[in-house]
Amino acid sequence: MASIKIKINGSEVTCEEGTTILQAAKSIGVDIPALCQHDDFPPKANCRVCVVEILGRKCLQTSCSTKAEEGMDIITDSAKVQKARAMNLELIFAEHIEKCGLCIWRFQCKLLKFASKYKLKLTRFEDRKGKRKTYKFANAVEIDGTQCIDCRNCIEACSVLQNINYLEMSGKGTNQEIVPTSDKTKHCILCGQCALHCPVSSAQEQAHYGEVEKLIKDENVIVVAQFAPSVRVSIGEDFGLAPGTNVTGQMVASLRKLGFDYVFDVNFGADVTTMVEAAELIDRIKNKGVLPMATSCCPAWVNYVEFYRPDLIPNLTTSRSPHIHSGGIIKTYWAQAKGIDPKKIKVISIMPCTAKKYEASRKEMKVAGNLPVDLVLTTRELSFMIKKNYIDLAKMPIEKADDPISEYSGAAAIYGASGGVMESALRTAQYMLCQSSENNLCDARIDFKEVRGVEGLKEATVNLAGLDVKVAVVNGIGNIEKVLDKIDDYHYIEVMSCPGGCIGGGGQPIPTNWEIRKKRAEGLYGHDKNCTIRKAHENKGVIGTLDWLKEKGHKLEHGVLHTKNKQKFKY
Amino acid sequence: MSNGRFSGVSAQEEVDIIFFAIFMIDILQKIEAANLRGRGGACFPVVKKWQMVKDAVAEKKFVVCNVSEGEPGVHKDKYILDYHMEEVIDGIKIALWFLNASHAYFYVNQKYYNELHHRLRNIIKDAPITIFEKDHSAGYIAGEETSALNHIEGKKVEPRLRPPFPTTNGLWGFPTLINNLETFYDVALVAKGKYKEKRFFSLGGDCLNRGVYELPENMTVAEVLRVTKNFPDFDFFVQVGGDASGIVWNAAQLEAKATGSASITVYSAIKHQPIDLIRNWAKFFKKESCGQCTPCREGTSRLVEILDAREINWEMCGDILNNLSETSFCGLGTAASIAIKSYVKNVLMEKADNRIIIPNISNEFICDCFNEY
Numbered sequence: 001m002a003s004i005k006i007k008i009n010g011s012e013v014t015c016e017e018g019t020t021i022l023q024a025a026k027s028i029g030v031d032i033p034a035l036c037q038h039d040d041f042p043p044k045a046n047c048r049v050c051v052v053e054i055l056g057r058k059c060l061q062t063s064c065s066t067k068a069e070e071g072m073d074i075i076t077d078s079a080k081v082q083k084a085r086a087m088n089l090e091l092i093f094a095e096h097i098e099k100c101g102l103c104i105w106r107f108q109c110k111l112l113k114f115a116s117k118y119k120l121k122l123t124r125f126e127d128r129k130g131k132r133k134t135y136k137f138a139n140a141v142e143i144d145g146t147q148c149i150d151c152r153n154c155i156e157a158c159s160v161l162q163n164i165n166y167l168e169m170s171g172k173g174t175n176q177e178i179v180p181t182s183d184k185t186k187h188c189i190l191c192g193q194c195a196l197h198c199p200v201s202s203a204q205e206q207a208h209y210g211e212v213e214k215l216i217k218d219e220n221v222i223v224v225a226q227f228a229p230s231v232r233v234s235i236g237e238d239f240g241l242a243p244g245t246n247v248t249g250q251m252v253a254s255l256r257k258l259g260f261d262y263v264f265d266v267n268f269g270a271d272v273t274t275m276v277e278a279a280e281l282i283d284r285i286k287n288k289g290v291l292p293m294a295t296s297c298c299p300a301w302v303n304y305v306e307f308y309r310p311d312l313i314p315n316l317t318t319s320r321s322p323h324i325h326s327g328g329i330i331k332t333y334w335a336q337a338k339g340i341d342p343k344k345i346k347v348i349s350i351m352p353c354t355a356k357k358y359e360a361s362r363k364e365m366k367v368a369g370n371l372p373v374d375l376v377l378t379t380r381e382l383s384f385m386i387k388k389n390y391i392d393l394a395k396m397p398i399e400k401a402d403d404p405i406s407e408y409s410g411a412a413a414i415y416g417a418s419g420g421v422m423e424s425a426l427r428t429a430q431y432m433l434c435q436s437s438e439n440n441l442c443d444a445r446i447d448f449k450e451v452r453g454v455e456g457l458k459e460a461t462v463n464l465a466g467l468d469v470k471v472a473v474v475n476g477i478g479n480i481e482k483v484l485d486k487i488d489d490y491h492y493i494e495v496m497s498c499p500g501g502c503i504g505g506g507g508q509p510i511p512t513n514w515e516i517r518k519k520r521a522e523g524l525y526g527h528d529k530n531c532t533i534r535k536a537h538e539n540k541g542v543i544g545t546l547d548w549l550k551e552k553g554h555k556l557e558h559g560v561l562h563t564k565n566k567q568k569f570k571y
Numbered sequence: 572m573s574n575g576r577f578s579g580v581s582a583q584e585e586v587d588i589i590f591f592a593i594f595m596i597d598i599l600q601k602i603e604a605a606n607l608r609g610r611g612g613a614c615f616p617v618v619k620k621w622q623m624v625k626d627a628v629a630e631k632k633f634v635v636c637n638v639s640e641g642e643p644g645v646h647k648d649k650y651i652l653d654y655h656m657e658e659v660i661d662g663i664k665i666a667l668w669f670l671n672a673s674h675a676y677f678y679v680n681q682k683y684y685n686e687l688h689h690r691l692r693n694i695i696k697d698a699p700i701t702i703f704e705k706d707h708s709a710g711y712i713a714g715e716e717t718s719a720l721n722h723i724e725g726k727k728v729e730p731r732l733r734p735p736f737p738t739t740n741g742l743w744g745f746p747t748l749i750n751n752l753e754t755f756y757d758v759a760l761v762a763k764g765k766y767k768e769k770r771f772f773s774l775g776g777d778c779l780n781r782g783v784y785e786l787p788e789n790m791t792v793a794e795v796l797r798v799t800k801n802f803p804d805f806d807f808f809v810q811v812g813g814d815a816s817g818i819v820w821n822a823a824q825l826e827a828k829a830t831g832s833a834s835i836t837v838y839s840a841i842k843h844q845p846i847d848l849i850r851n852w853a854k855f856f857k858k859e860s861c862g863q864c865t866p867c868r869e870g871t872s873r874l875v876e877i878l879d880a881r882e883i884n885w886e887m888c889g890d891i892l893n894n895l896s897e898t899s900f901c902g903l904g905t906a907a908s909i910a911i912k913s914y915v916k917n918v919l920m921e922k923a924d925n926r927i928i929i930p931n932i933s934n935e936f937i938c939d940c941f942n943e944y
Contacts (some may be wrong), residue, residue, distance in 0.1 A: 045732055048865045048898045059905070060897045065732055080897075087894045091869035124887065125873055150868065169727065172710070174872045176862040 006072040013068075021063035021074055022050055032076050033085065033114050035092065035199045036151035037064040039513035040499075041160060047151055048088045049114075052076045060084055086118045094125035096200055097146040104209065104384035105201035108238065108510070128174070135180055138571035139206055140190040140357040141506070143167075143178055147202035154178055154194035154203040161499060162193055163478040178203075187307040187570075191300040191477065191497045192354030192378075192506020205354045205507055209381045215346050215374075216259040222340055225260040226326055226405070227251060227350040229267050230416025230502035231379050233523035234352065237509045238383035239394040243516040244523030249398025254386050255350075256399065265401040266349065267408030269326030270415040270424070273297060274536035275546060276319040276561050277421075278428035281492055285467065290314040292472075292490040295421050297321035299359035300497035300506075302565060304477060309484070310567035318562040320372075322415060323349040323356065324365055326405055327372030328560035332552075333545050334405065346374045350382050352416065352505030355497070358571065367559045378507025407541040410528030417521040418475040418501035419451035419458060422494040426451075426462060426469075427535045433465035446534050452525070454500065454518060457482045475499060591664070594762035598669055599625075605761045610647075610770065611637060611716075611751035612812060612831040613902075617758070620748065623738035624670055627746035634666045634675035635723070635742070635749040638683060639705050639714035643855075644814035645834045647771035648752045650783035652687055655756055660694050662755030665762055666748055667699065675700040676742075678719050681707045711815070711859035712903055716749045718861070729861035730901035751832075772829060774799055775814075776836035777807065792835055793825035806840040808918050815855050816906030819914040845919055849911050850878045856907035864900035871895070871907055 001016040008025050015024040020043070025032050036047040043065035051060040055073035060081060063074075075081065093111060100106045115122060132145030143154065155178065158167040166188045170179045180188065194203035215223050236247040248265070255263045277295070284293050296302050296316040305312050320328070327349065331342040349356060353376075359365070360373035377385075386393050400406060411427050414420035426448050450460035451471065456479035459472045471492045472483050476499035483493060498504045500517035503524065533539060549557040580588070599618060607617035624632060636659070640648040651659060663675050677691065677700055684704045691702055705713055709728040712718050717731035720742055741747020750758075753771060760766035770788040775781045778801035786795060792811060796802040810817040812831025820827070829835055838848075857871040870891045877888050895908040 043732065046864045046900060048894075048900070051898050062898075083890070084894050084897050087890050088865045088898060091865050091873065091894075094873075095869065125876075128872070150862065150865075171862070173857065173860040173862040173868055176868075 004068060004070040006068045006070070006074060008074045009076055015068055017068075019068050021052060021054075021061075021066050021068055021072075024068050025052075025063065025074075025076055030076055032063050033089075033110075033117075034064055035110060035149065036153060038153055038156070038197055038199075038511070039515070040197065041153070041156045044152060044156070047092065047149070049085055049092070051081060051084055051088075053078050053081050082118065086120055089114055089118060090120050090122065090124055092149045093120065093122055094127055095129055095149050096202070097127050097130055099144075099147065102207075103201055104207055104381055105204070105510075107384065107387045109201070110199055132177065135178075136206065137180075137188040138190055138358045139361055140354040141188065141192050141195055141203070142206050143194065143203045145177055145202070147200055148178055149200050149202070150176060151199060152178075153197040153199065157193040157197040161197075161476065161478055162189075162191060162497070163481075164189060164191070167194060187303070187568075189300040189303040189307070189477065189497060190355035190358050190506075193498060194506075195354060196498075196504075196506050196508060196510060196512055199510075205378045205381065206357065207381055208357070208375045209377060209385050212348055212375055212377060212385070215348070220344065222261045222345050223259070224262045224264060224330055224345060224347045225255045225350060226264040226266050226269070226323060226330070226347060227255070227382075228323060228352055228416065228502060229270055229413055229420075230352045230505065230508075230520065230524065231350055231382070233416070233520045233527075234503060234508050235379050235383055236394065237516070238380075238387075239392060241394055242519070244519035244521075244526075246523055246527055247393060249400070250393050250396040251382075252401050253396040253399040254391050254393045255382075257391055257396070258385060258389060260348070262402045264326060264330065264405035265408060266323045266326055267412035267415070268405045268539070268541065269322035269324075269329070270412035271409055271536040271539040271542045272325040272329070272546065272561070273319055273322045273415075273421075274411055274424040274428050275542060276325075277317050278425045278432055278536070280317050280319060281425060281429050281469075282432055285469070285491060292470075292487060292493050293317050294492075295425075295494045296563075296565075297415070297421055298496050298498075298502075299353065299355035301477065301495040302359070303355060303568070304480070304495075304497065306565055306568035312487075313565045313567070315487075316565055318564065320365070320561060320563045321356075321359065322412075323351065323376075324359070324372050324563070325561065327360075328367045329545055329549075330405065331367060331370050331372060332556065332560060333548055342368070342370050347372065349373045349376045350379065351376050352379050352502045352508045353498075354378060354506040356507075362563075364563055368556070372560075379505075379509060380507060383509065404541050404545075407539055408531075409536050409539050410531030410534040411536045412539075413527045413531060414524050416502040417452070417524050418496045418499075419448075419453070419473045419494065420501060420524065421496075422451050422471060422473055422492065423448045424536055425492070426464065426471075428537050429469075430464045431535060431537050433467060451494070452521075454514065454521075456499075475501065476504075591668075594661075594759075595665060595668060598665060598758075598762055601761045602758060605757075605766050605768070607754065607757050607761065607766075609751060610753035610757065610832070612642070612816075614831070617750070617754055620738060620750070621666070621669065623736075624746045624748040627739045629746050631745045632670045632672035633742040633745055633747040634663060634670065634672050635716075635719065635747060636663050636675065636677050636752055636755055637714065637716065637719055637749055638677065638679040638752045639719060640680060640683070640752075641711045641714040642813035642815060642832055642834070644773060644775050644810070644817070644836045645832045646773045646775075647783050647833070649683055650771060650773075651753055651756050652683060656687075656690060656694055658759040659752055659756050660691075660698070660700070661762070662757070662759035663700055664698055665758055666750075666755065670746075670748060672748070673699065676723055677702045678705060678723065679703070680705045711855075712861045712901075715901055715903060717901075719749065720747065729863050730903070732900075770833055772799075773832075773834035774801055774837075775834065776810075777839040777842060778803065778837045788833075789828060791826050792820070792829050795829060795835060796825070796837070801835075801837065803837055803839070808838050808840060808914075810834075810836045810838065810910065810914075815852065815859075816903075816909055818909055819917055821917045824917060840918075845914075846878065846883075848914065850875065852907075852910045852914075853878055856903070860903065860907075864898075864904060866891075866894040866898045867900065867904035867907065870904070 034050040045062040045065040053075040232248040236245040357376040411424035474495040477497040503520035603618040608614040853874040862868045892908040
């Protein structure tokens, strides 16, 4: 790419050909406000907030869509620009009913930031969307029409990114509205990518922090928090830390300060999942079970299978997902050890995900009449609770999660990145095969780098103790068809609905883009490398728990570790 | 039936082929020499657009003849279809041949389609031209070229982000030549050596001899009004280039040439109440806005709100109009401000102090935001 020279507010900038004015300005620290722009999508240029003046051009131009050209002379903040920008912002504001008091987005709201920065007159126009509907998808995601600013990012997320095509634009002009499709063959899989890409929290998780606050205040219950592998490398972003910074310790301290009685690490549950899944994989391969086996820890993928491809239900591993595993263990193993009535324990999972809210509420998850997980909060909801209580996570001391559900291997840590679940299972499957085989073909391989990375589809053939295992990793449900076309070619497939895996989950901090996803993944892989144990089967706590479950008999063991799925027509 | 010199070709077809070959010689040079401009309203040089599509490298190319004619007050396309349909189709064939394009779409509004499709099919015969009936509910915006492309492709009818332009990324991403019907007519005339630098003027409004007239394109508005015996003997102003997006001139500004789609609508100054006129323009654009961008979707709707209020906030009105012309996504948003701004400036405003005087309304204000026209 050739480099070109332009001028922004009088200073010369050198940038590559093809760079947009918005990107060029950002590179020299000039901040141009933008709402509909998102790095995951091609520019749509519909909010018209990022307008700038280009000398010699008749009208103002949108900097998100206009590419820098040699010799361009650009002013980003002239009186003309500021006036036009402020008017468009005011018009947008009048579409968005302020529900700031209850909004989990209020500490980071771009609209509020712009309003004070550009001294907007917010009440010049009457709110016009007061009577709009809120569409709720299961108990996980909602689109609140009263807050929508018509930027269409949610539609882009649902179609361009995820290829689910559940959201549509109905009507025209001021009547246009984001609606679920009328096509009854299409279903929302609750991935929450619409929420992750909404600039104004109109598409959002169905918030449950209020219920959690009530439980914390209730003295008759023991409230337990457990947090997912990926949350530790993303939540810091909401407190000014760089993406990928591991803040496990500060998060544990923050959770305790919020009043949770115990704080556990879902990484423990991830090691359990790996053990169960690796054993099942070997069993299926050796005993000619249904292949390929597909991971099931992504609940949006499970929804996808149940709605769109019920024929693949036998392919899903029967293993439960990590937080359901650890939730079940908390309410059985840990409850018994502590002598607490499981009914008095409330397990709250902190997840990067919106679909986990639905997964946790599935009736078939019950163990001895209790749901393993009572409520799920997204990373964003936890950030909000922490900020609301005037806690600065970044400045909290480093504390350790409570024993015994705190121990984990590096294999659990990488669960949050696309390819991580598969890599963990391969590490352990390799060990299990070596244990049972006569030959000495197994090497002590730890890293399976062929399943890492940001490609939409990763394929490899890995040799596990003499056995060639063909694997595929689907990084984002938008890439699923490539695998479904030739599903019989594989032994094992991992599917993560969100691009990047859980580190790019629908409940993660905003913004999330590929630069940030990569850094979060690096954070997890770096953590794995530094762990003293790297493989699930080396986690003594997990082995002990699994032994305990085995002793308790098949019914309980199966109840805690396995699940079943069936075709679904609606939530 | 084969009476010609080539087998399977009738004498008449043979004559057609020979004539066609003659027409095609140096077609681009002929277009350039005639200085043809697009007749859809934007007046883009035809030679440039044709050259761009020609230069684009692609497996396939398309031609679109735009006959949406959704601009109120403009009727020339219908007139041309009634009297010169053969020439129009010849123009499309010339474009197909010149670009080596695979297919053409005749994008026509429902009303014209219902009336003319039998005749059209008879003239098109087996030429690779599909008649695409524009859905009536697609509205005004469907006449905008990229919205038309979306409509043909079956997508939501709204403009596309430009660049890339249709000349390189048109129908299904292929280079596409989209011109107004009158442009294809002009091209056919140029090819046949019959082009006389004329264009079609639609005359309407408060005048006696309404209709479409073919007159020299250089005629001023005043001349057109005189020649067609429509020059009013009462206090009046005109709107030129469409009753929605056209510019408003007062009686002292008629020495200019008719712009855009060359319609001239006469308004009696007594008959038309200023607020009603302004409100009608605003309502039209509110109704026709596709809703894609903020200034047009929100702006036109707020404009109607402001104009419906008991006390009109002219300053806010001006600010919204400015945002429409400065920050809109497409030409519709920009156009939404032209009529109101130029009417206020050229008709209502007293030149000395920018004071807007609206008869019968006590609301006066001083503002320079209407000074653009």
